[in-house]
Every structure is written in C-alpha cells, then in structure tokens.
Amino acid sequence: MKTFYLGSAALAVLTLTACGQPAQNQAESLPTTETTAPAHQLLESAQGRLDIYQSVDLTADLSQLSEDQLQMIRLLIDASTIMDDLFWQQAYAGDREALLNSVDDPQVRQFIEINYGPWDRLNNNQAFLTGFGEKPAGANYYPADMSKAEFEQAEFAGKIDLYTLVRRNDAGELYAVPYNEAYAEQLTAAAELLRKAADFAESESFANYLRLRADAFESNEYQASDFAWMDMTDNAVDIVMGPIETYEDQLYGYRAGFESYVLIKDLAWSQRLEKYAEYLPELQRELPVATEYKTEMPGSGAQLNAYDVVYYAGHSNAGSKTIAINLPNDEQVQLEKGTRRLQLKNAMRAKFDEILLPIADELIVPEQREHITFDAFFANTMFHEVAHGLGIKNTIDGSGTVREALKEHASPLEEGKADILGLYMVTQLLEKGVITEGVLEDYYTTFLAGIFRSVRFGASSAHGKANMIRFNYFADAGAFTRNENGQYAVDMAAMRSAMASLSEKILTLQGDGDYAGVGELFETMGNVSPTLQADLDRLSDAAIPVDITFNQGKDVLGL
Numbered sequence: 001m002k003t004f005y006l007g008s009a010a011l012a013v014l015t016l017t018a019c020g021q022p023a024q025n026q027a028e029s030l031p032t033t034e035t036t037a038p039a040h041q042l043l044e045s046a047q048g049r050l051d052i053y054q055s056v057d058l059t060a061d062l063s064q065l066s067e068d069q070l071q072m073i074r075l076l077i078d079a080s081t082i083m084d085d086l087f088w089q090q091a092y093a094g095d096r097e098a099l100l101n102s103v104d105d106p107q108v109r110q111f112i113e114i115n116y117g118p119w120d121r122l123n124n125n126q127a128f129l130t131g132f133g134e135k136p137a138g139a140n141y142y143p144a145d146m147s148k149a150e151f152e153q154a155e156f157a158g159k160i161d162l163y164t165l166v167r168r169n170d171a172g173e174l175y176a177v178p179y180n181e182a183y184a185e186q187l188t189a190a191a192e193l194l195r196k197a198a199d200f201a202e203s204e205s206f207a208n209y210l211r212l213r214a215d216a217f218e219s220n221e222y223q224a225s226d227f228a229w230m231d232m233t234d235n236a237v238d239i240v241m242g243p244i245e246t247y248e249d250q251l252y253g254y255r256a257g258f259e260s261y262v263l264i265k266d267l268a269w270s271q272r273l274e275k276y277a278e279y280l281p282e283l284q285r286e287l288p289v290a291t292e293y294k295t296e297m298p299g300s301g302a303q304l305n306a307y308d309v310v311y312y313a314g315h316s317n318a319g320s321k322t323i324a325i326n327l328p329n330d331e332q333v334q335l336e337k338g339t340r341r342l343q344l345k346n347a348m349r350a351k352f353d354e355i356l357l358p359i360a361d362e363l364i365v366p367e368q369r370e371h372i373t374f375d376a377f378f379a380n381t382m383f384h385e386v387a388h389g390l391g392i393k394n395t396i397d398g399s400g401t402v403r404e405a406l407k408e409h410a411s412p413l414e415e416g417k418a419d420i421l422g423l424y425m426v427t428q429l430l431e432k433g434v435i436t437e438g439v440l441e442d443y444y445t446t447f448l449a450g451i452f453r454s455v456r457f458g459a460s461s462a463h464g465k466a467n468m469i470r471f472n473y474f475a476d477a478g479a480f481t482r483n484e485n486g487q488y489a490v491d492m493a494a495m496r497s498a499m500a501s502l503s504e505k506i507l508t509l510q511g512d513g514d515y516a517g518v519g520e521l522f523e524t525m526g527n528v529s530p531t532l533q534a535d536l537d538r539l540s541d542a543a544i545p546v547d548i549t550f551n552q553g554k555d556v557l558g559l
Contacts, residue, residue, distance in 0.1 A: 073237060084314050280386070454466075480495065
C-alpha cells in the first residue's frame with residue numbers, strides 16, 4: 001500500500017485539545033518525547049523499514065448497491081475520517097501536522113502516517129526518527145509523568161472506564177475526562193454524519209443502530225448501540241465505528257481507541273458460514289479444561305458473516321491491518337447476545353496472496369506446501385474470532401472480569417486464547433463433518449505458516465506477543481520440526497497434543513485471574529529465539545512484505 005490515503009487529511013485540523021483542558025495546561029498533562037530540534041531524520045537503525053508494507057487498492061464490487069446505499073457509504077467514510085483524527089490524538093501527544101512537516105522525505109512521511117506517529121508498530125514500537133525516545137506505554141491516554149504506583153493508589157471517578165482519558169489537574173491530582181467531553185466537537189460532527197446516513201438506510205435495523213451510535217458519541221454510553229448492532233441481520237452495508245479496542249493502551253489495557261471500518265456484506269460467503277454458529281454451546285462444553293472454567297455459555301445470537309472492506313480508519317488502520325473482527329467487547333452483551341464475527345475477505349485475500357504464500361515457499365518444507373490453502377487461512381482466521389466468544393469472561397472466584405484482573409496482559413493473552421481455541425474448533429468441526437473443505441493437515445500447516453506471518457508484527461502487538469508464545473510452546477512440544485535448510489514441517493500428533501495443553505493453560509490463567517502467572521508466561525515464552533530471528537531475516541532478505549497498506553477512499557471506489 002504505498003500510496004497511503006489518510007482520510008483525516010481531508011479534514012481541517014481541529015484545535016480542540018485532547019483532554020478538553022485550556023491550552024496552558026497541555027504541557028503538564030500531555031505526554032511527549034519530542035525535542036526542540038527543527039527537523040527529524042530517519043534513524044540509521046530504521047533504514048530498510050520503509051518498504052515493509054505492500055500497497056493494495058482497497059476496492060469492492062458496489063454494482064449491486066442502490067444510490068441511497070452509495071450515498072450512505074460516502075457519509076460513513078466522512079465520519080470515519082473523524083475517527084482517524086481522534087485516534088491520532090490518542091496515539092500521539094504532539095501536533096500531527098508539525099510532525100509530518102518536520103521531515104522532507106515523502107516516503108518517511110508516509111511511514112509516519114502508517115504508524116500514526118514516529119514509532120514503528122511492527123518493530124516493537126521503536127522510534128524511527130531522531131529526536132524521539134521510547135513510546136509511552138499508555139500512549140496519550142495518561143499523563144507522561146504518571147507512574148503505575150501513582151495510578152493504582154489514586155481514587156477518582158472513571159478510573160478504569162473504557163471511554164475516558166486520565167489527566168492531571170492544577171493541583172497535580174489525577175482525574176478522568178470522558179471522551180464525549182474531551183472530543184466534543186469531533187464527536188458531535190461524527191454523530192451528525194451518522195444521523196444523515198441513517199436517513200438513507202434501507203434497513204430499519206441499521207438506521208436504528210446508526211442513530212443509537214450517534215447518541216453514544218454524545219452520551220459516552222455505548223451499550224445500547226452494541227445491543228442494537230447485534231440485532232441487525234438484513235443490512236448490506238455495515239460499519240464498525242467508535243472507541244473499541246484497548247490494544248493502544250499498553251500500560252493497563254483499560255482505554256479504548258477510536259477506529260472505523262466501512263463494510264459491504266458478501267451474501268454468498270456469509271451463507272456458507274451460518275451453519276457454524278449453532279455449534280458454539282457444544283464446543284464450549286467440550287473445551288479441554290476443568291468444568292469451572294467453561295460454565296459461561298456464549299449467547300445464542302452469534303453471527304458469522306463475510307464482508308469486503310471499503311475503508312479503514314484509526315486504530316484499525318495503524319500498522320498491521322485487521323482481517324477479522326469479533327465484537328462487541330462488552331461482556332454483558334456477549335453473554336446475552338453473543339458476538340458478531342466479521343471476516344474481511346478482500347483484505348484477507350490480499351494478505352494470503354502477497355504475504356502468506358511467499359512465506360510458505362521460503363519456510364515450509366516442499367512436501368507440505370500443497371496444504372497452504374486460502375480456505376484453511378480463511379477458516380483459521382474466522383475461528384480465531386469465533387473463539388473470542390468461548391472460555392471465560394469473569395474470574396472463577398467472582399472477583400471481577402478477566403480483563404480487570406490481567407490488566408495490560410489481558411489483550412495479548414486473549415489473542416493467544418483465540419488463536420489456539422480457533423485451531424481446536426477447526427479440529428473438532430472437521431472431525432464432526434461440519435467443515436467439509438480440505439483435510440486437517442491443510443489447517444495445521446496453514447496455521448504454522450500463519451505464525452511466521454504474525455510473529456513479524458513484533459512484541460508491541462498483542463497478536464505478535466500471542467504468536468511468539470505459541471511458537472515457543474509448540475517448539476518445546478515438538479509440534480513441528482526444522483530441517484537443515486531452515487524449513488519447517490508439522491508433526492500432526494504433537495501439534496494436536498500441544499494445542500490441547502496450551503488451551504488448558506491459557507483458559508486456567510484467565511479463569512484464575514493469575515496476573516503473575518501470565519507475566520511469567522510472557523517473560524519465558526514471549527521472545528524470539530536467534531534461530532527464529534534468522535529465519536525471519538530470510539523473509540526480509542527475500543523482500544516479502546510484513547503487512548499491507550491501502551490505497552483507499554471515495555476516489556478509489558469511484559464515489
């Protein structure tokens with residue numbers, strides 16, 4: 001994606017400060033590591049990083065949509081550019097335009113746009129420009145000078161709320177600012193665009209959702225719109241928009257980042273997936289863990305659908321690109337309604353063709369390469385998202401949610417759970433005859449190749465951490481072998497055994513809310529060995545991209 005379209009550039013830069021405080025308080029409350037140097041240069045250590053993304057045009061077949069639906073897409077893209085601007089404010093405390101204007105090289109400027117700041121998201125958030133230090137773990141959600149001890153000792157309203165920023169008042173005390181106050185001007189504008197889009201919606205349930213989501217932007221209360229989103233089934237156009245995932249908050253994982261996807265449902269592929277949802281309660285009961293860790297039943301309203309994405313913005317567009325979604329994250333909505341699993345087929349196909357197949361040619365033994373298939377890649381990715389709905393959301397001692405207990409470890413461990421339980425579900429459903437495409441070796445071999453793909457995202461990514469743990473766990477269990485040519489082969493029996501034991505370990509850590517145990521797991525297994533690093537370096541030497549970036553927007557879509 002080398003002609004990167006940043007939708008928010010089309011907006012006038014709003015002067016509202018990120019926390020809604022007077023300008024004179026910004027230096028005190030907003031974290032920054034920028035120096036007073038007049039310009040920034042690419043660090044020598046970052047040479048060769050600028051071409052790790054493959055440019056892809058983000059398009060879809062819009063011919064079946066009505067003029068009203070096309071107008072709705074235009075408005076949803078406009079609202080998405082606001083989400084993009086808001087995520088910039090959350091990810092980077094300095095002035096975005098000043099940062100972009102501080103470099104002369106257009107390729108470096110593009111790399112800044114892809115990363116939403118001067119830190120390389122696929123290289124453990126290392127600074128790639130002179131004049132910048134380490135990225136604050138809490139991004140711009142917390143004061144830069146705040147310690148974890150100070151936060152944990154402080155008591156204030158909204159302390160762990162998803163939709164607040166933490167700031168410091170004139171007396172030096174911590175307090176929370178709700179998003180609808182901190183970003184009032186932008187969210188009001190986004191709400192107006194969603195309400196206009198609702199007037200063009202042909203699906204009444206989608207129109208209702210758009211209006212409730214608009215209300216949520218202004219009230220900071222998102223649960224009602226999450227329930228409404230779960231009730232939609234007849235809409236050809238869809239969105240995922242708002243403050244959703246907490247990955248950007250690597251200090252605690254408490255704060256949600258703004259993002260957006262504008263989506264077109266693929267009706268034919270969605271019909272293929274409908275049959276899987278009814279098996280979720282059965283799969284939950286069969287999880288390879290003690291009974292007390294699987295007593296929560298997923299909601300019966302779970303939906304599986306395939307989509308083509310026509311626009312990414314904000315968190316979803318930063319660094320590595322998401323190819324499947326499982327939402328809502330609200331635990332109550334999940335237990336009452338289940339979740340919706342959205343497979344982003346056009347983005348998934350781009351990653352399979354541009355990245356996974358070349359990786360397999362380099363790192364998988366020749367005799368197993370025939371088992372690298374798009375159907376297996378699609379299913380492994382899909383069941384990763386399905387698996388988010390399985391397991392346990394609340395600790396077994398009743399003390400609270402797993403997310404609260406595991407803090408900053410919650411997201412990467414949850415991604416690890418979804419990866420391994422997704423493979424477990426594929427195994428079960430294939431043997432039950434529910435999945436009829438391919439053989440088990442397709443899914444296991446494609447899964448192994450997928451680990452190499454995702455490990456390259458680095459330790460700063462929740463998915464990257466999860467992949468490193470799984471790779472090392474599988475290596476210790478003999479789930480694969482490596483020959484003298486540096487090519488890997490799956491051991492089917494050993495991988496199946498490792499899959500079951502790692503599933504049990506992760507589910508137990510979650511149910512126990514074992515923060516120390518998860519930390520130890522990350523410390524001992526969340527690393528890249530010299531041998532693996534050498535193999536990953538071979539992928540770079542072969543000019544295999546790490547991820548994709550998009551040429552996107554109304555012009556690309558012909559709108």
